[in-house]
Amino acid sequence: MKAVVVSRPGGVDVLEIKDVDKPQLKDGWSLVKVKGFGINHSEIFxxxxxxxxxxxxRILxxxxxxxxxxxxxxxxxxxxxxxVAMMGELGRAYDGGYAEYALxxxxxxxxxDTDLEWADFASVPETYYTAFGSLKNLKLEASDKVLVRAGASGVGQAFVKLAKGQFPNLNIVASVRHLFKKDSLLASGFSDVILEKDGKLQTAETFSKILELVGPxxxxxxxxxxxxxxxxxSTGQLGGKWYLENFDPIEKLWNNVYLTTFASGNITQSKLQELFDFIKTYDVAVGPEKIFKLEDIQQAHAYLESSHAxxxxxxxNEEE
Incomplete structure (x- = not known):
C-alpha cells in the first residue's frame, strides 16, 4: 500500500510517500481501508x-x-x-491514517449512522467533535455574545457552523491575526471580526462566552x-504554548467567571453519534475548505501552516 512515512522530525520534506506492506490483522484490531482523513495542527507538531x-x-x-x-x-x-477512528494514540503510539489502509x-x-458523502464525512471526526464538545461545555444560548479566537482555524470554522445551525441569529465574533480573511469569515457566519495583535485583542468589547483556540x-x-x-x-493550543505559568486563579477569575476545556480524547460511541445527529438535525454544512490527494501531503501540511489556511x-483517497 501507499503511505506517508515520517522517518525523522522536520519540515514538510520529511513527509515521504512510500510503498509499504499492508498491515496484518491481529487480535483486538481491525484493518480499515482509508477513504479520507483530516489534517490537524497536532500532526504538524x-x-x-x-x-x-x-x-x-511513523505514519501520522x-x-x-x-x-x-x-x-x-x-x-x-x-x-x-x-x-470512524480517532484519537486513542492513533498516529502516535502506532501508525495512523496517512495511508491507504490502517490497522x-x-x-x-x-x-x-450517517449518510454523508466521503469528503464531508472525512471533515467531521476530530475537528467537529472538538468544536461540538466545546459548544456544549460553553453552555451556549441564543442570547450569548460569543468570541472565537482563531476563527479561521478548522475548529473555529466548525464551531461557527454548528453554533449558527442551532442558533441562526447568534452574535458570534471571530478574532484573527490577519484581517485579509475578514470577508471570508463574515461569509462563513461570523457577525464581526476583531484583529488580534501580539496576543491581545484590539478591542475593549466583552463577551459572555469565549472559545479559546490559541490556548495558554x-x-x-x-x-x-x-x-x-x-x-x-480553552480547547486549542495554536499559540504554541502548552501550559499556564504564574496563573493566579483568584486574580484571573475575580469577575465570577469560569474556565473550562474540552479534550477530543473524551469520546464514546454515543457522544460521537450525538454529533452526527446534531449535524443532520440542523442541516450543518460540514464540507472541507480544501481537499488534497495522498501524494500531495507535503502541500497539504504547507497550506495548513500558512497564513492563508x-x-x-x-x-x-481515490475511489476504486
Missing amino acids: TRQGLSPSVSFP GIELVGVIEETSEPDCFSVGQRV VPNKFLYLV ATISDSLAHLQEGGIVC FGKVIVL
Missing part, C-alpha cells in the same frame, strides 16, 4: 518533533474514515461497514474580555 512520546519512523494521522477490510471481532464489525484497535473504532498564550487576555458569569473554553483541510 508531531512532524516537527514536538511530541516527545512519538518515535520515528490521528483520525480517519473508511470501511472495514478485515476484523478480529466479526460480532462487532462487518466487512464493508463505514467507520486500528477495535476499541477506537466507531460505527456512526492568550487565556489571560480572553478572561479580561469576559463578562461577569461568562465562560472561557481557512477551515478544514482533508485528504481524500
Whole structure:
C-alpha cells in the first residue's frame, strides 16, 4: 500500500510517500481501508518533533474514515461497514491514517449512522467533535455574545457552523491575526471580526462566552474580555504554548467567571453519534475548505501552516 512515512522530525520534506506492506490483522484490531482523513495542527507538531512520546519512523494521522477490510471481532464489525477512528494514540503510539489502509484497535473504532458523502464525512471526526464538545461545555444560548479566537482555524470554522445551525441569529465574533480573511469569515457566519495583535485583542468589547483556540498564550487576555458569569473554553493550543505559568486563579477569575476545556480524547460511541445527529438535525454544512490527494501531503501540511489556511483541510483517497 501507499503511505506517508515520517522517518525523522522536520519540515514538510520529511513527509515521504512510500510503498509499504499492508498491515496484518491481529487480535483486538481491525484493518480499515482509508477513504479520507483530516489534517490537524497536532500532526504538524508531531512532524516537527514536538511530541516527545512519538518515535520515528511513523505514519501520522490521528483520525480517519473508511470501511472495514478485515476484523478480529466479526460480532462487532462487518466487512464493508463505514467507520470512524480517532484519537486513542492513533498516529502516535502506532501508525495512523496517512495511508491507504490502517490497522486500528477495535476499541477506537466507531460505527456512526450517517449518510454523508466521503469528503464531508472525512471533515467531521476530530475537528467537529472538538468544536461540538466545546459548544456544549460553553453552555451556549441564543442570547450569548460569543468570541472565537482563531476563527479561521478548522475548529473555529466548525464551531461557527454548528453554533449558527442551532442558533441562526447568534452574535458570534471571530478574532484573527490577519484581517485579509475578514470577508471570508463574515461569509462563513461570523457577525464581526476583531484583529488580534501580539496576543491581545484590539478591542475593549466583552463577551459572555469565549472559545479559546490559541490556548495558554492568550487565556489571560480572553478572561479580561469576559463578562461577569461568562465562560472561557480553552480547547486549542495554536499559540504554541502548552501550559499556564504564574496563573493566579483568584486574580484571573475575580469577575465570577469560569474556565473550562474540552479534550477530543473524551469520546464514546454515543457522544460521537450525538454529533452526527446534531449535524443532520440542523442541516450543518460540514464540507472541507480544501481537499488534497495522498501524494500531495507535503502541500497539504504547507497550506495548513500558512497564513492563508481557512477551515478544514482533508485528504481524500481515490475511489476504486
